[in-house]
Amino acid sequence: MRFGFVMGEIGHGLRRNVSMVISVILVTFISLTFVGTASLLQLQIGQMKNYWYDRAQVAVYLCTEVSPGDVCPQGEASGDLKTSIEEKLKSSVLQPYIKEYFFENHKQAYDKFQEQFAGNSVAKYVTPNQLNETFWVSLKDPSKSQIITESFSGVAGVEEVRDQRSYLDQIFNILNAASLAAVGIAALMLVSAALLISTTIRLSAFSRRREIGIMRLVGASNFYIQLPFILEGVVAATIGSALAAGAVLSVVQFFVQGYLATKLPFTSFVNLGDGLLVAPALIAAGILLSAVASGFAIRRYLRI
């Protein structure tokens, strides 16, 4: 195997159809950027799930004087009812599932509300009595909120039991749909990238059919004949996937870390470490895709 000769052949082939090579580079670039973005989005979703699910609590809202009569016929939950609810939380049935709980009274709820809606006109009209007193329950396993919901729904003095995860799930569903859309687009583009690579290689082989004929005649091995063509596809796709890796890394560095992370300081975002995990995978995917596509194309073109 003569390295210089193979390199010369590749350079020759790449120069011969520059426009096709550029289109291969661009298509692999864009498709792998989609793949990279989709995988970063998945990493982001995973990270947010870990962060928020752990902090998600189950709220047991107690009746107030303004609660609807059908769930709270007795009006404001009395001290006795509160005590019985708290005892139930402490009971041996629920104790194994509960990490901790705390009680939030009208005053605390009002303060929190004023803080959250500062500057909003709603804050002026609301009175402490309108806001629910609440038992905030943290579970050992946040996915088992069902137990609390079943235990307290319909209990006297409880207006509603709500798992905060139900709010989070909506956000995650949207993010998931977005990343699935990106994956779908990426899959389509990868198919077109593969077809484009094999067309390019076939074109390249056709323009060098004279050389190929002589190589076969003088007994060059199949591997030797095919290698420059396969490497030609691989070189073009590697350039494209390196660009995609660069694009993904700069999105992480400049958009996510440089912009989003400063705007939303209490959210954990994917960082450069995650980007560096995705980037080599993109390049590997680009190399694999092009090697298979061009190998397949040249094998069909060159039968002994």
Next chain:
Amino acid sequence: MIRIENVTKQYKGSSRPALNNVSLEIEKGDFVFLVGASGSGKSSLMRLMLREDIPTSGSVHVMGENLVAIPSRRIPFFRRKLGVVFQDFRLLPTKTVAQNVAFSLEVIGKSQGFIHEAVPDVLAMVGLEGKADRLPGELSGGEQQRVALARAIVNKPAVLLADEPTGNLDPATSEGIMALLERINLAGTTVVMATHDRGIVDRLQKRVVEMREGEIFRDQRSAGYIKTQTDSHPVKSWNLAVDQSWSLGGDE
């Protein structure tokens, strides 16, 4: 060196087989002319010897390789022991004479050192010293065929297959190519040459295998283009009138 036994080749969509039960044996060091009209089966036979194709039935052995059963990954190594030249030279127009010859060595992985030694040697042997850096387009037809011959023999093949090597050349130039082929043959290489050139066959008086309609019509040592009365091994009876009409007007 070459043994062909009961070979039949039937191409798809053709009623008559291109080769019909052909058997032929060529010894090491032989010089054989393969003659016959277009469509008589010469080219099919050459293709089988090159392992460009396999027969429908029968066996083909070349240099100890069973070409019917040879696995495809071994075909390139078989072809390295074989030289081939064609009527249309098949040179690379963008490479110089020396590069054309070197190319055939590069692609089978020979070292740069070997190439630097072998290429000037073989160019001198075919009489092209001083033209190493010319492009094929700047050479005459005869010189181009010499380049093709240099490429075919640079790897010292045991067998040289020549498919109408003088087909595009004038008689004087053909003469030079034939002298070269004889020298290659004298050096020990078995030469099989398919040709329509009556003058060359008559003058060299080598073994002549004549094909007709896919069968071997005659196989004669030290013979001319047309069967003579002193024929020692008639294969089958034949009609003089038919034969002459073919040999005068049969050239495509």
